[in-house]
Amino acid sequence: AQSVTQLGSHVSVSEGALVLLRCNYSSSVPPYLFWYVQYPNQGLQLLLKYTTGATLVKGINGFEAEFKKSETSFHLTKPSAHMSDAAEYFCAVRDTYNNNDMRFGAGTRLTVKP
């Protein structure tokens, strides 16, 4: 089965600084990859996804991620952090043949300092 590892359970950046959240996956078949964001006391909201095609995908709120097959990575970046970006972020993987087996990472809590 596929799996996801998010490096760093907590990341802290200053407002205006680069945001980099790391995600590595394991999958025996071509994966679909996702980043979700969760604000306090809310459900998960999709930030962006990779299915096929262009390996650099852009999402909402200025976030983007690059699928690197050789590194089995799907890191999330944003050039300039905003206070409203403070939340928990989850990377997820699903294989292209099994519609019902989505695996989530443990999450990374992003703190943005003024």
Added chain:
Amino acid sequence: DAGITQSPRHKVTETGTPVTLRCHQTENHRYMYWYRQDPGHGLRLIHYSYGVKDTDKGEVSDGYSVSRSKTEDFLLTLESATSSQTSVYFCATQNHYEQYFGPGTRLTVT
């Protein structure tokens, strides 16, 4: 956003009692899921449904059952609640690639 509601949003119950959580969607999505979220574990799949009356087990299904009698409703039942089932429960639906999540139910078993 997919229209997904969960009820109740908060519940406190005692060990050994049965508990049912409800998920309702208005998007007519075929696939529905129940997850639990615990610190350090992300989300883990409990059960899922691929149609009315069609359900299957997920990664952490022990102690849980589900039912889906209508496309829009997916029920999760804890047959006899235990303290290890204290968690936040999320319902999700799926359309094409991504999943859409409800607001969650915080369940405390005392």
